[in-house]
Amino acid sequence: MSAPFSSSLFHMSDWLPTLLSAARIASGGGVVLDDVDGVDQWESLTSNLNHHPRKELLQERSLR
Numbered sequence: 001m002s003a004p005f006s007s008s009l010f011h012m013s014d015w016l017p018t019l020l021s022a023a024r025i026a027s028g029g030g031v032v033l034d035d036v037d038g039v040d041q042w043e044s045l046t047s048n049l050n051h052h053p054r055k056e057l058l059q060e061r062s063l064r
Contacts, residue, residue, distance in 0.1 A: 006044065008041060008053070009052065009054040009055075009056070011037075011038070011039075011057055013039075014038040014041050014054065015038065016036060017036060017038045017041075018038070018041045018042050020040075021040045021042040021043075022042050039053045
């Protein structure tokens with residue numbers, strides 16, 4: 001058996017909304033995620049659909 005693989009762009013800020021969605025907290029548990037930068041990736045990780053919620057990802061930012 002091979003390990004699951006996802007080709008979605010996934011940033012560390014996506015973990016909070018994704019895990020809350022997995023626990024079904026974000027939808028009805030009174031948690032408001034309007035001000036977070038993360039994207040809920042749960043559907044992308046659990047389905048075979050070619051659905052990628054994140055379209056772009058900042059890789060590096062120079063402060064010079």
